[in-house]
Amino acid sequence: MSANAPRVLVVVPTYCEVDSLRPLVQRVLASEPKPSVLVVDDNSPDGTGALADEMAAAEPRMQVLHRAGKEGLGPAYIAGFHQALDSGDFDIIVEMDADGSHQPEELALLIAAITDGADLAIGARWIPGGRTVHWPWYRKLISRSATAYARVMLRSHLHDITSGYRAFRVPFLASLDLDGLQSAGYAFQIEVAWRAERAGADIREVPITFVERHDGTSKMTTGIALEAIGQVTRWGLSRRSASAPASGRVPAPPSPPRS
Structure with missing residues (x-):
């Protein structure tokens, strides 16, 4: 960690977020502690990548990191993490959705947890002080049910293991086997948090306000949800059948069966 304010990078994956990108980035840049932003665009056909380039030229x-096509949330974050880690310019790396559901004004809460010693800080909706705004009841039910299922299957102590608003201490993130992560979609957040728990990381959940997106459409699909359920089930069953790992070792979750 730098001697003064921590050097923070917010990684924002995008795919067809042309309407939400500019106001979100403006809010992030205005937040404390004056972070930098890395937009990882998966060749959005709506011009999101071009808009990001235009904004970056003036800021x-x-x-901006351009990728060849849409491969999912996990690969986009991993590409962004690699670029950030390779640069050596940052102390803290943050995940944030592009749709405005994560409030940049609450970034300081995550950063405070990291500067206080946490390896991973997770913005949690389902703890005291956390809340959701404009979310229909069925979205809340799906999210809370997914969290409960993952907690049981993975024996996790986290209250919001699916949350995508999180901050990493750079040395801890660098210690993870990023290229060994298997999940492309919704399960990516679960997999990373679960690996961190099993590694004995200092993980802290801080309350956030999650706001339903105003522009664009959700990227959540039935296929992404089924991937998450399948992955969590396989990991949980494997965890129960396998012997305990040696101290300090964090084995990768089992690979999904080949089609």
């Missing part, structure tokens, strides 16, 4: 704290 020294903004970078």
